[in-house]
Amino acid sequence: MLNEDFLGRIAIVFVMTVMATSGALPLFHYFRQDTSTSSLAIVTQVASTVFLLLMLVMTVTRLPPKGTAQGIEPRLTSIAGTFMILLALNLTPALQNEGAQVVALCLVFIGTASSIFCLYWLGRSFSLMATARRLVTTGPYSVVRHPLYICEAIFVLGMILSHFSALMVALGALQFLFQYRRARNEESILQQTFPEYDDYARRVPMLLPQFLGGTIPNSGGQ
Template sequence: MLTEDFLGRIAIVFVMTILAVFSAIPLLVYFRQDTSASSLAVATQAAATVFLLLQVLMTVSRLPPKGTARGIEPRITSVAGTFLMLVAMLLTPALDSEAAQVTALGLIFIGTTSSFVCLYWLGRSFSLMATARRLVTTGPYSIVRHPLYICEAIFIIGTVVSHFSMLMMVIASLQFLLQYRRAKNEEAILRQTFPEYNDYARRVPMLLPRFLGRTGINPSG
């Protein structure tokens, strides 16, 4: 029987594989013929490709769900929160400013590489939808409850710098709202699934780190 989780896994693997292929194409062009691209641009593109491939790997090997948010809103929020900025980059041209692009590349590189670390730590608990799979007790999830969204926010800021316009500002604002709502949806299902989550939420901040705080537990986002 084809479950919703299995069908979702197939869809995510398909989409992320396509995105990884398109992300890798500029790298192939660079290594074969183009030597004019900056090292930072190449490193950022490589980091994005590896991050997409890691999402594919974690999706293929992810654990079965112990709880999943119900209704259409969490699903729409998760999909929109994942892909909205990719659409925004297609709708808005990049600025013709070397300083802006270098700054943007730096932010995007930091956001992508730190997202890679968070995703690696999340491991087989990874899911785009609001789903509870396993509790993760170490690493960035002992600092804030949603470190992956903080790292993705850095990526978003870099994208805004690169494609700065009023439309991009509006889309980025919507993106932040979607991610916040996504985090709240995740927390709702985590509280239902894991009794210890309430104690964890009292000790570990949601988004802004408390560097002198104690470690905690978290499974998602």
């Protein structure tokens, strides 16, 4: 009988394959034709495609779960936190301001490139759902407990600026709330699974590095 983790892996692989393919197709157009697309936009598209492909690889090769958050709420929160920004992009038009778009592209590139670094470091522990596979406490995870979410937040800020509107700001804020709740769900299951997690959480702040005024709550996450 197929277990829940296997079925979830199949679903994520399918979605990420579609997204990676959709992201890669414009690159063939950029490179085969003389277009006015900026180099920054092309590099950003390449980075986004690499990030999706890396997520795909990590999902296929990820470690078996040692603990998983129970109930429907953690699953819905994870899905909303991952895909809310895509819904927002389809509901709002791009801002017709060249300067704003350049800044937005820079934020998207920085967020995507740093997310690739964090995802590579997380490796086979990666999971969209609140699941404990292996406790990662080194690299960017020695600075804050959720570096990948911080990097993704930079990406989302770029998307908000690119499609700036009251609706986009509201949906972006909603995604930030989902991501925060998602992080708390992850912390809960990691704390239950790994006895050494409490010590890690006391040493490393949740979201803001200590040199930026980050605090170190007693409960913690990956």
